[in-house]
Amino acid sequence: MAGIEAVVFDFGNVLIKWNPEAWYDARIGREAREKLFAEVPLEEMNLRSDRGEHLADLVAETAAQYPAHADNIRAWYDNWIEMAQPDIPHSAVLLRALRAKGIPTFALSNFGIPTLALADAAYPVLTEFDRRFISGELRTIKPEPEIYAHVEAGTGLAPEALLFADDRPENIDAARARGWQVHLFEEPQGFADRLVAEGLLTPEEAAA
Structure with missing residues (x-):
């Protein structure tokens, strides 16, 4: 792989x-x-x-x-x-640790445009990505194949080069079917452990 x-x-x-x-x-x-x-x-x-x-x-x-x-x-x-509250601080730690190491980070979210503006203002961490793929802008939602294709085309990366964290099994299944590497998000420590296991972060970098 x-x-x-x-x-x-x-x-x-x-x-x-x-x-x-x-x-x-x-x-x-x-x-x-x-x-x-x-x-x-x-x-x-x-x-x-x-x-x-x-x-x-x-x-x-x-x-x-x-x-x-x-x-x-x-x-x-x-x-x-x-x-849409509260935030999940440990997840923000993971995002920022990845970015500090120069690992590209992208967002893929089902989100309306006016409500995204509210969320961005309340939670600036949502803006801290190399690029965001937002359903309201793309007019297609997860788990439809088109939205995953937008990510592949927009990043220029092969499906197997992407690790996707989402809390909904149907969204994970759709990504997996395209060849993405996936993580079903249940709580941030589990995702931290996955990032460490993949060699993307050290245990110290992934700590809450």
Whole structure:
């Protein structure tokens, strides 16, 4: 197997937490949240944002379609940054350690454009990449093959030269099918151990 030449990071649940369910649980209770998510296609709405549609427009459209849940639907936009927290400091350490050693780092994330601006302002670490591949700009989302092809073409690297960390198995499987080296991210120490095992970082460099 060819050596790893670059590391590709997802954003949500790798560098920052993304857990809207927990935000709603804390404010309206689990039972009401489960009812909301069962009756309103919030995840589908968010995926449309990830494809490049404006989240504010999507929220207004969805609130009009489901007036009984309108206030909670609007909260998805009004309180979005509160759902995208906290950051994951150890992951930031790993990113910066790789960059300090001159190892190219790239981002591959499903993200809407207006919300990315909010996240960039709150978490500057998200901007610290050699290049970012963002679904809202590319109009294709993981795990669709097209978005991985954009990374390959944009970096000029062979698939097997890329190590990709993502928290969703379907995104990992799609990358693996193209020949990428992959890491299913569950917690930062596991990824730190992988980077050490691959010889990209020393244990000291990978420490939290």
